[in-house]
Amino acid sequence: MDFFLAGLSQVLNVSTIAWMAAGSILGILLGALPGLTATMGIALVMPISFQLPTATGIGLLLAVYCGAVSGASIPAILLGIPGNPNAIATVIDGKKMTEKGFAGQALGGAVIASLIGGTGSLICLIFFSPLIAKATLAFGPAEKTTLALVGLVIIASVSGKSLLKGLFMGAFGMILSFLGADPFSGALRIPFAQYLSQTPFTKGFDLTSSLIGLFGISQVLYEIKNIDKPKDVVKQVEIKNLFPSFKKIRSMWKIILSSLGIGTVVGAIPGTGASIAVFMSLDSAKNIINSSNGKLEELGTGCLEGIFAPEVANNAVTGGALIPALALGIPGDSATAVLIGALMIKGIAPGYQLFQQNMSLVYAIFITMFIANIFMALFQIAGVRVYPKILKVPGGILFPIVLALSFIGSYAIAGQATSVGIYNMGIAIFMGLIGYICKKDGYPISPIVLGLILGQMFEENFRRAVKLAAGNYFTFFTKPICLLFILLAILSIVYPIIKKKREK
Amino acid sequence: MFKTRKITPFAFCIFSLVYIFYVVQLGDSRMLGDSIGGDPGGMIIPLVLGIFMFISSFYIWLTDKKVKDENAENKLNTVEKHLLVLTIVLSLLYVATARILGFILSTSLLIYILTFANLTLGLQKSNLKAFFSGALISEIVLISVYTLGRKLTRFLLINGRKELIPAWMGSNVAALLLTLILVSVLFFLLNIIINKIFKNKNLFKQVKVAGAISVLTTEFLYLMFKQFFLVELITGLINW
Numbered sequence: 001m002d003f004f005l006a007g008l009s010q011v012l013n014v015s016t017i018a019w020m021a022a023g024s025i026l027g028i029l030l031g032a033l034p035g036l037t038a039t040m041g042i043a044l045v046m047p048i049s050f051q052l053p054t055a056t057g058i059g060l061l062l063a064v065y066c067g068a069v070s071g072a073s074i075p076a077i078l079l080g081i082p083g084n085p086n087a088i089a090t091v092i093d094g095k096k097m098t099e100k101g102f103a104g105q106a107l108g109g110a111v112i113a114s115l116i117g118g119t120g121s122l123i124c125l126i127f128f129s130p131l132i133a134k135a136t137l138a139f140g141p142a143e144k145t146t147l148a149l150v151g152l153v154i155i156a157s158v159s160g161k162s163l164l165k166g167l168f169m170g171a172f173g174m175i176l177s178f179l180g181a182d183p184f185s186g187a188l189r190i191p192f193a194q195y196l197s198q199t200p201f202t203k204g205f206d207l208t209s210s211l212i213g214l215f216g217i218s219q220v221l222y223e224i225k226n227i228d229k230p231k232d233v234v235k236q237v238e239i240k241n242l243f244p245s246f247k248k249i250r251s252m253w254k255i256i257l258s259s260l261g262i263g264t265v266v267g268a269i270p271g272t273g274a275s276i277a278v279f280m281s282l283d284s285a286k287n288i289i290n291s292s293n294g295k296l297e298e299l300g301t302g303c304l305e306g307i308f309a310p311e312v313a314n315n316a317v318t319g320g321a322l323i324p325a326l327a328l329g330i331p332g333d334s335a336t337a338v339l340i341g342a343l344m345i346k347g348i349a350p351g352y353q354l355f356q357q358n359m360s361l362v363y364a365i366f367i368t369m370f371i372a373n374i375f376m377a378l379f380q381i382a383g384v385r386v387y388p389k390i391l392k393v394p395g396g397i398l399f400p401i402v403l404a405l406s407f408i409g410s411y412a413i414a415g416q417a418t419s420v421g422i423y424n425m426g427i428a429i430f431m432g433l434i435g436y437i438c439k440k441d442g443y444p445i446s447p448i449v450l451g452l453i454l455g456q457m458f459e460e461n462f463r464r465a466v467k468l469a470a471g472n473y474f475t476f477f478t479k480p481i482c483l484l485f486i487l488l489a490i491l492s493i494v495y496p497i498i499k500k501k502r503e504k
Numbered sequence: 505m506f507k508t509r510k511i512t513p514f515a516f517c518i519f520s521l522v523y524i525f526y527v528v529q530l531g532d533s534r535m536l537g538d539s540i541g542g543d544p545g546g547m548i549i550p551l552v553l554g555i556f557m558f559i560s561s562f563y564i565w566l567t568d569k570k571v572k573d574e575n576a577e578n579k580l581n582t583v584e585k586h587l588l589v590l591t592i593v594l595s596l597l598y599v600a601t602a603r604i605l606g607f608i609l610s611t612s613l614l615i616y617i618l619t620f621a622n623l624t625l626g627l628q629k630s631n632l633k634a635f636f637s638g639a640l641i642s643e644i645v646l647i648s649v650y651t652l653g654r655k656l657t658r659f660l661l662i663n664g665r666k667e668l669i670p671a672w673m674g675s676n677v678a679a680l681l682l683t684l685i686l687v688s689v690l691f692f693l694l695n696i697i698i699n700k701i702f703k704n705k706n707l708f709k710q711v712k713v714a715g716a717i718s719v720l721t722t723e724f725l726y727l728m729f730k731q732f733f734l735v736e737l738i739t740g741l742i743n744w
Binding site: 048051162164165167168171172174175178182184185187189191217220221224225227228394395396397399400401403404405407408411412415416417418421422425426429432433437441443458459462463466467468469470471473 | 510512516523526530533534541542543544545546549550553554556557560561563564568580581583584587588591592595596598599602603607611614615618619622623625713717721722725728729732733735736737738
């Protein structure tokens with residue numbers, strides 16, 4: 001109880017609430033604008049979060065995250081274009097409801113579904129993350145090495161169309177994380193060390209600047225292909241009767257529960273993300289509707305069932321993805337990867353230590369997550385008539401602003417050190433170009449982030465484990481937890497290959 | 505052979521090879537105090553990863569062939585290519601000249617040029633006159649607004665500390681808000697004047713939007729990061 005109250009006191013102050021409110025509105029806008037993503041939003045506000053107290057900063061990031069996931073439903077319903085891939089399944093029934101004159105009900109329903117999904121998965125997060133974190137007590141260097149390996153391999157295997165490209169990108173991220181000083185000997189591991197030993201390059205690749213480049217700058221470059229395309233026009237839609245009846249919502253309880261479960265579980269599996277969860281939830285909803293004897297409406301006809309299933313699921317992913325992130329330090333998706341990066345830069349290591357030594361912060365994170373969901377619902381309802389107007393803002397105006405924000409964000413991380421700031425901007429543009437080339441050629445970028453985050457953890461623990469085993473490399477095969485993780489890693493490589501062969 | 509295969513995996517292949525040579529050339533580094541041995545050293549993981557990257561990129565290069573009309577939606581037309589190159593070049597210039605020009609000038613120019621180019625679909629010769637006059641006006645407006653904002657902020661903070669004005673007015677947040685209000689009012693007035701002067705000019709809308717976006721965004725970012733978060737932004741040419 002003391003920890004809860006301590007966590008509450010970190011959150012319940014004017015500054016945190018104000019920043020979260022701003023973050024929530026910004027998140028909804030970012031989610032609503034096609035081409036801008038939740039991860040990009042989090043990466044862009046990360047430098048701001050560093051200037052704030054930890055709980056306030058995390059609250060700001062969570063507010064952007066929850067807002068962006070939910071905000072993507074606005075263009076999906078009004079235009080038939082998802083704001084980001086999370087709302088890809090909302091398009092089907094959302095657009096039809098708008099055409100039938102029920103845009104208000106669709107938007108309101110999406111908000112309620114998002115709130116249910118977000119808060120429902122938060123309960124799972126509160127319940128499961130301490131339990132999983134406790135299990136990590138048994139983890140030594142060998143277990144941590146294989147845990148990092150499994151996290152990397154899973155995200156690499158599911159985040160793109162090609163397993164090999166994913167693994168390559170993971171390895172690429174890892175080698176970037178090795179730049180700087182050797183963690184054990186302190187020897188410099190940078191090219192042209194004799195010339196660059198007095199430069200910020202010795203500190204390696206700044207994580208925040210890399211994330212800003214990968215998700216902010218690369219997205220700006222990637223979206224240039226749409227600048228001269230005519231923008232979809234939001235027709236004048238009458239938005240009335242926002243809230244669906246309680247009776248209707250109650251009749252969909254099975255769909256809500258199944259989507260909540262799917263979203264949370266899928267979110268907790270590293271690398272999967274909301275775009276998978278929404279289709280699984282639609283599939284499950286289809287089965288529930290088929291067995292409802294006509295009490296529920298058929299999907300694809302412009303019904304609330306087709307809004308609730310994906311919207312509950314994609315917001316449930318937010319809480320689900322935080323379970324492995326907080327408990328193990330393994331992010332569930334690229335957005336939580338950025339959140340972990342934010343925690344790590346603040347000097348907070350996710351895992352059992354966090355739950356044991358900083359329980360008040362854990363509670364603060366839970367509370368901010370709850371507030372973020374409430375704000376998301378409040379601001380989305382309040383601005384339901386305004387957001388469609390914002391969809392008219394052309395990318396040609398937005399992208400230069402995003403670019404400038406990306407540069408100043410990566411510069412600001414350095415605080416007072418000008419040369420470090422300029423170096424960070426250089427990293428941001430380098431990673432932006434890498435991200436652009438990868439996106440263009442179908443290489444997933446999430447594994448780079450994982451590689452950057454987990455690379456050092458992997459190397460340090462690998463060397464410790466082998467050292468403790470007196471140079472025996474087979475030590476990883478002598479421990480049951482390690483074996484389990486290795487098996488999981490092998491499965492996550494083999495399964496997509498078998499699946500692909502079967503499909504052929 | 506190169507015509508049918510993609511360039512990215514080939515580039516990654518070369519990169520991996522260079523990385524392997526770099527790792528080998530760097531040599532091994534052992535844990536401090538590792539007298540009894542057992543430390544695998546700092547070379548093994550980078551080397552294994554380098555070899556894995558080389559093999560995988562080589563395999564991708566061999567198997568991932570160019571397909572006609574593949575990723576047609578990703579192909580850029582001339583205008584888009586022009587805008588892409590412009591964005592990349594300006595970004596590089598932004599980083600390279602930030603120290604000389606300073607935050608205010610470099611940021612506003614970056615935003616102005618890109619917004620204008622995006623709205624007019626590339627910088628064309630016929631637009632250059634409008635482009636340059638717009639750039640000049642927006643820089644003058646920005647520097648005026650910035651200077652007045654700085655004067656107001658200094659006045660509030662210094663007099664707040666000396667207790668010549670109410671304490672709340674001398675706080676960081678109040679100074680920020682009051683400066684924002686002043687900037688908005690000034691901008692609104694300038695907007696009316698500029699509207700009257702250039703009412704019937706060609707390209708007026710694009711120039712106006714680009715100018716307004718560059719002035720407002722730069723000033724907002726400046727106030728947010730410099731005055732609220734106390735980040736030491738580069739002053740450059742505008743050092744007052």
